[in-house]
Amino acid sequence: MQRFVTADIDAIDAYKLLSGLVVPRPIGWIGTRSADGVNNLAPYSFFNAVAASPPTVMFAPTGQPSARKDTLTNVRDTGVFTVNIVNFDLGPAMNETSGTHAADVDEFEVAGLTVREAELVDAPSVAEAPATFECRVVQILDIGEAPMGSSVVFGEVLAFDVADRLLDGTRVDQVGLDSIGRHVGNYYSHNGELYEMARPD
Numbered sequence: 001m002q003r004f005v006t007a008d009i010d011a012i013d014a015y016k017l018l019s020g021l022v023v024p025r026p027i028g029w030i031g032t033r034s035a036d037g038v039n040n041l042a043p044y045s046f047f048n049a050v051a052a053s054p055p056t057v058m059f060a061p062t063g064q065p066s067a068r069k070d071t072l073t074n075v076r077d078t079g080v081f082t083v084n085i086v087n088f089d090l091g092p093a094m095n096e097t098s099g100t101h102a103a104d105v106d107e108f109e110v111a112g113l114t115v116r117e118a119e120l121v122d123a124p125s126v127a128e129a130p131a132t133f134e135c136r137v138v139q140i141l142d143i144g145e146a147p148m149g150s151s152v153v154f155g156e157v158l159a160f161d162v163a164d165r166l167l168d169g170t171r172v173d174q175v176g177l178d179s180i181g182r183h184v185g186n187y188y189s190h191n192g193e194l195y196e197m198a199r200p201d
């Protein structure tokens, strides 16, 4: 065993240890709309479900407070977002939306995805996704300091939309969902196998 005491290592090494060991991570593909009405879509794997009543999820834009993350700006401005579940077939489109795009770029157009308007919140969702959640922000918790801090966004799920073919009541068919998990760097897992997708610029 090698031991790393946080006080003795750089933030980047702590990030590498966390993102290499807390795996596979679910991917929250977060849809938002800017105050100017521009649609935005980006993947976040510092993402999870944290409560069931009320159903609550979190995701965490990193590199705070310095890095420009349009998703964070938008949720601070509008207080709402969608979560879109990524299956294996949507992996390349999800990866495409992780590129560094200017705030006025609509990642739905970049990745050739169809916008489906959320009903309870003013945010876009991914029509091609097997499931989407409509969420309202309940809290944003700032953790740590630049350049590797995070802003953790907690959102209450107001509605779940799930493809009929995946449902037996509220039981979700895991094989049919065909989700992927994030590992360190460009690695993902699918059906227990690791594979790579290189990040766009």
Ligand SMILES: Cc1cc2nc3c(=O)[nH]c(=O)nc-3n(C[C@H](O)[C@H](O)[C@H](O)COP(=O)(O)O)c2cc1C
Residues within 6 Å of the ligand: 027, 040, 041, 042, 043, 044, 045, 046, 047, 060, 061, 062, 063, 068, 069, 070, 071, 072, 094, 095, 097, 098, 099, 100, 101, 182, 199
């Ligand atoms: C699978 C995957 C997971 C990611 N997870 C995170 C994350 O948890 N936090 C983060 O800040 N960036 C994460 N990123 C990088 C963002 O998606 C990227 O910075 C994106 O450009 C942010 O877009 P935005 O500015 O529209 O919010 C991830 C990228 C990929 C491909």
